[in-house]
Amino acid sequence: xxxxxxxxxAALMGTTALAHAEGVVNLYNWGNYTSPELLERFTExxxxxxxVTDFDSNDTALxxxxxxxxxxxxxxxxxxYIQTWIxxxxxxxxxPEIVTARDNIEPVxxxxxxxxxxxxxxxxxxxxxGVIVDTxxxxxxxxxxxxxxxxxxxxxxxxxxxxxMSDVMALxxxxxxxxxxxxxxxxxxxVRDTLLxxxxxxxxxxxxxxxxYVAGDFAAGLxxxxxxxxxxxxxxSFAYGYPVTGYPLWMDNAAVLADAPNRDNxxxxxxxxLRPENAxxxxxxxxxxxxxxxxxxxxxxxxxxxxxxxxxxxxxxAGRWGQACPQDVNDIHTQIWTEVLQ
Amino acid sequence: MRAPLFRGHGWKWLLCAPAxxxxxxxxxxxxxxxLVYSFLSPGNMGGVVWEFSTEGWFRVFFRRDIFEPDLVxxxxxxxxxxxxxxxxxxxxxxxxxxxxxxxxxxxATRPPSTRTVWLFLITxxxxxxxxxxxxxxxxxxxxxxxxxxxxxxxxVIDSPIQMMFTDFAVLLGMAYVFLxxxxxxxxxxxxxxxxxxxxxxxxxxxxxxxxxxxxxxPQVKPGFIAGSILVFIPAIGAYVTPRVLGGGRxxxxxxxxxxxFGQGRNWPLGAALAxxxxxxxxxxxxxxxxxxxxxxxxxxx
Numbered sequence: 171x172x173x174x175x176x177x178x179x180a181a182l183m184g185t186t187a188l189a190h191a192e193g194v195v196n197l198y199n200w201g202n203y204t205s206p207e208l209l210e211r212f213t214e215x216x217x218x219x220x221x222v223t224d225f226d227s228n229d230t231a232l233x234x235x236x237x238x239x240x241x242x243x244x245x246x247x248x249x250x251y252i253q254t255w256i257x258x259x260x261x262x263x264x265x266p267e268i269v270t271a272r273d274n275i276e277p278v279x280x281x282x283x284x285x286x287x288x289x290x291x292x293x294x295x296x297x298x299x300g301v302i303v304d305t306x307x308x309x310x311x312x313x314x315x316x317x318x319x320x321x322x323x324x325x326x327x328x329x330x331x332x333x334x335m336s337d338v339m340a341l342x343x344x345x346x347x348x349x350x351x352x353x354x355x356x357x358x359x360x361v362r363d364t365l366l367x368x369x370x371x372x373x374x375x376x377x378x379x380x381x382x383y384v385a386g387d388f389a390a391g392l393x394x395x396x397x398x399x400x401x402x403x404x405x406x407s408f409a410y411g412y413p414v415t416g417y418p419l420w421m422d423n424a425a426v427l428a429d430a431p432n433r434d435n436x437x438x439x440x441x442x443x444l445r446p447e448n449a450x451x452x453x454x455x456x457x458x459x460x461x462x463x464x465x466x467x468x469x470x471x472x473x474x475x476x477x478x479x480x481x482x483x484x485x486x487x488a489g490r491w492g493q494a495c496p497q498d499v500n501d502i503h504t505q506i507w508t509e510v511l512q
Numbered sequence: 513m514r515a516p517l518f519r520g521h522g523w524k525w526l527l528c529a530p531a532x533x534x535x536x537x538x539x540x541x542x543x544x545x546x547l548v549y550s551f552l553s554p555g556n557m558g559g560v561v562w563e564f565s566t567e568g569w570f571r572v573f574f575r576r577d578i579f580e581p582d583l584v585x586x587x588x589x590x591x592x593x594x595x596x597x598x599x600x601x602x603x604x605x606x607x608x609x610x611x612x613x614x615x616x617x618x619x620a621t622r623p624p625s626t627r628t629v630w631l632f633l634i635t636x637x638x639x640x641x642x643x644x645x646x647x648x649x650x651x652x653x654x655x656x657x658x659x660x661x662x663x664x665x666x667x668v669i670d671s672p673i674q675m676m677f678t679d680f681a682v683l684l685g686m687a688y689v690f691l692x693x694x695x696x697x698x699x700x701x702x703x704x705x706x707x708x709x710x711x712x713x714x715x716x717x718x719x720x721x722x723x724x725x726x727x728x729x730p731q732v733k734p735g736f737i738a739g740s741i742l743v744f745i746p747a748i749g750a751y752v753t754p755r756v757l758g759g760g761r762x763x764x765x766x767x768x769x770x771x772x773f774g775q776g777r778n779w780p781l782g783a784a785l786a787x788x789x790x791x792x793x794x795x796x797x798x799x800x801x802x803x804x805x806x807x808x809x810x811x812x813x
Contacts, residue, residue: 229558229774236559254557333760335775355579362578374677374759385656387676497556497777504776505578511763511771512589 195435196221198231198242200422203295205455212442218435235260235427242427243436246294249421250336250492252284261290261425268437271444279461283491285423292440293461295396295452296421298481298489299337301411302398304389312411313485315345318392319368326371328389330382333375335507336492337418338365341392344416344490351495358502365510375511383408396457399478410478412485419489421461543790550783558777568780572788590768590785597765598792600682600754601747605694607687608743609736612694616735619695620702631699634692642689646756649685650676653757677759685753690746694739701735733807741800745793765789 197204201224209220223242225231228251234240236258247255255261264272272288285291303312308324319342321329331338340350342365348357373388382388383401393401398410424443426436442448449460450468459479466474473479481489495503550568552560572590577583619630637645652658653675660672675681705728713723751766760767765785772782 227774229777233558251557330759359579372761373674375761376677376759382654385654387655494557497554500777501554502578504771504778505575507776508768508771509589511760512592 193218193435194221195219195244195432195439196223196242197244197246197439198223198225198235198240199244199246199294200224201226203246203422203456205451208443208448208451208455211448211451212439215442216435216438218438220439238429240427241431243430243432244424244439245427246422246424248492249282249284249423250494252291252423252425253494255425256285256290260428262428262430262433263289264292264426264440265434265437268434269441269444271441274444274446274449274462274464276461276463279421282421283493291423291425292444293449294422294424294443295456295458295460296419297395297458298412299332299334299341299392299394299418299420300398301413302383302391302393302401303409303411304383304386304407305409306407307389312409313414314411315341315413315415315417317390317411318372319345319364321368321371321390325390327373329372330374330376330388330391330393331372332377332392332394335503338392339503339507340418340490340492341413341416344413347415350490350493351499353499358506362506362509365506369510380404394458395478399457399472399476402476402478403472412481412488414485414488416488416490419491421491546783546786550780550787552780554778554780558773558779560779565780568778568784571778571781572784593763593765593768594788596762597748600679600686600764601744601750603683604686604690604747605740605743607683608691608694609740611687612691612698612739613732613736615691616695616698616702616732619699620705631696634695637689637692643752643756645689646685646753649681649688650756653681653684676757677761679758679762681757682754682764685757686747686750689753690743693742693746697738697742698732698735701732701738705731734804737800737803741796744796748792749789 195218197220199222204222209222213219225234228248231245231247232251232254235242235245235255245255245261266272269292272292275288275293279293279296280288282288301312301315301317303317303325305312307328308317308322310322317325318329318331339361342361343350343352343357345364346357346360348354348361352358376382380397380400381404383391383393384404393410395410398408402408402410424440426433426440430436443452444462446462446465447468449462449465452458453460453465453473454470457473457479494500549560551564551566553563553565553567555561571587573587574584575587575589577585615634619627619634622630650657654660655672655674655676659675660669663669664672675684709727709731710723713727718726748764749766750764751770754760754762754764754767758764763771769782769785769789772778772785776782
C-alpha cells in the first residue's frame with residue numbers, strides 16, 4: 171500500500187515537474203491570432219514548446235492577470251491598455267541580453283506614446299478601423315465616416331457596426347472634430363445625438379463574421395482593415411475606406427509578464443517574433459501588418475499590395491492612435507453607449 | 513444542556529458540515545462579493561476601489577444628465593433593457609408552454625415501452641453546446657440561410673426576409689434552446705395524471721375542450737409552473753442568444769451586465785445590476801412557491 175502511494179506521489183511530482191520544465195512558454199493571446207506555423211518554427215529552433223491560451227477582450231485579459239496565479243509568460247494587450255499594464259507593475263522590462271533584435275522595429279513604432287522607447291513591449295500586429303462598403307450598392311466616396319454616422323439612403327438598414335465602444339466613440343468624436351478623450355460638452359452632445367440618429371439605420375452591432383459581408387447580409391460597416399481584406403478576397407465588390415475626418419489606429423503588443431514562470435524562454439520568444447521572416451508569419455495568419463522592418467518581403471502576395479494594408483499616403487495623417495481615457499471621460503462614453511444600445 | 517443534544521442529533525450536523533461548508537462558500541461566497549462590490553467605487557480600467565459608494569445602485573434606476581449633472585431622471589436606458597428582458601422571457605415561456613404541451617402530451621400517451629425513446633430524443637439537443645445550437649439557428653434564418661433560400665427558389669419571395677438581428681430571432685432562438693426544459697416537467701406531470709378522470713369527464717358529456725380545460729389542465733398545472741420557472745429564469749439572464757441572433761443591436765440584462773464589467777469598466781454598477789436581476793429571479797421563485805402552496809392548500813381543502 172505504502173509503495174503504491176509513493177509511486178503515485180512520484181508520478182504526480184513527475185507531471186508537475188513537466189509543467190514547469192525548461193522547454194515551455196505560455197502565451198496568453200487573442201483568439202485565432204497566433205500562427206501555428208510560427209510556433210512550430212520557434213519549437214524547431216529552440217526546442218521550447220509554446221502553449222497558447224485565448225482571451226476575447228483586453229478587459230478579460232487584464233482582469234485575469236490582475237488576479238494572479240495565472241502561470242502565463244507572455245500577454246498581447248492593445249495599445250490603449252499598455253500604460254495600465256505598466257503602471258500596475260504587471261509587465262517586466264525586456265531583457266536587452268536576450269531581446270537583441272529591437273532595432274528591427276520600424277522607427278515610427280519605437281517612440282509610441284504607450285511605451286516610449288519600447289522598454290516593455292514589441293509590436294505583434296497593427297491595423298486601422300475604417301469603413302467597409304459594398305461598391306455595387308453605394309458608388310460614392312468611401313473615405314467618409316458619414317457612411318456609418320449619417321448613412322445615405324441606399325445603405326440604410328444594411329450597416330453593421332463592430333460593438334467596440336472605443337472605436338465607435340472615437341469615429342464619432344473625430345467626425346465632430348474632437349480629440350479622443352475630449353471633455354468638450356458640445357462635441358460629446360453632438361456625438362450622442364449623431365449616434366442616436368444613426369442607430370436606427372444600423373442592422374446589427376456585431377463582430378460580424380467575414381462571411382456575413384460576403385453573403386450580402388451587410389452592405390457597409392465599421393470594420394477592421396484585415397477582416398475587410400478577407401471580405402474583399404472573397405467578394406471584390408467590397409472596398410475599404412479611411413474616413414478623412416479621422417479613424418482609429420490600433421496595435422497589439424507582446425510583453426513579458428512580471429511574474430512569468432519561464433521568463434528567459436519568454437524573452438527568447440519576443441526576440442524571435444522581431445525577426446522579419448517570423449513577423450511575416452503573424453501577418454500572413456492574422457492578415458494585419460506587424461510593424462517589423464523588412465517583413466513585407468516574406469508576406470503572401472495578397473498582403474503586399476492590398477489597399478487595406480497599405481494606407482494611402484494622403485489619408486495616413488487622418489489615422490490616430492487610441493488613448494485610454496480617464497475614468498470620468500470613459501464614464502460619459504459608457505453612458506452614451508448604453509443609451510445607444512438600449 | 514449541550515451534552516444530551518450532542519448525543520442526540522448534534523452529530524448529524526457534524527456529518528453535514530462538509531456539505532454545508534461547500535454550500536456556504538461556493539454559493540454565498542461569490543454572491544457576497546458581488547453584493548459588496550455593488551457598494552464600492554469603480555477602479556481605473558475595471559476593478560473596484562475600496563471606497564463606500566451608493567452610486568452604482570443610484571445609477572441602476574436614475575441617471576444624471578450627462579451634460580447637466582443636476583438634472584436627475586429615471587434611467588430610461590436601463591429600464592428599457594429590464595423591460596425587454598422580462599417581456600422577451602415571458603414570451604419565451606409562453607411559446608415553450610404552447611409548443612411543450614402537445615409535445616409532452618404526445619410522449620405521455622405513447623405506450624410505456626416507447627416513451628423512453630421519445631424522452632431520449634427530447635434530451636439530445638442538450639448534448640450539444642449552447643453556442644453551436646444558436647449558430648445552427650442562425651444558419652437557418654439568415655439572409656442566405658435555409659428558409660430564405662428555399663422560399664426564393666420556390667419563387668415565393670423575391671428578396672430575402674430579414675429575420676436575423678430582430679426580436680423575432682432572439683425569441684426563436686430562446687424558445688428552441690429552452691423548450692426541453694418545459695417538456696420534461698410537463699411530461700412528469702402528465703405521466704402521473706389519472707386518465708380515468710378524463711374518461712369520467714367524457715362519460716358526463718363533457719366536450720373535448722371542456723375536458724382539456726376542467727380535467728387535464730388543472731392536473732398538469734404543477735408541470736406548467738415548474739416548466740415556466742425553468743424556462744423563465746435562464747431566459748432572463750440569457751447572454752449568448754441575444755448576442756448572436758439579436759446581433760447585439762438590442763441588449764438584454766445579461767449583455768448590459770457584461771458591458772459594465774467589460775468595456776464600460778463600471779464594476780459596481782454591473783454588480784448592482786446583477787443583484788437586481790437576482791431579486792427579479794427570487795421574486796419569480798416566490799410567486800412560484802406561493803402558487804404551489806395555494807394549490808396544495810386547495811387540494812387539502
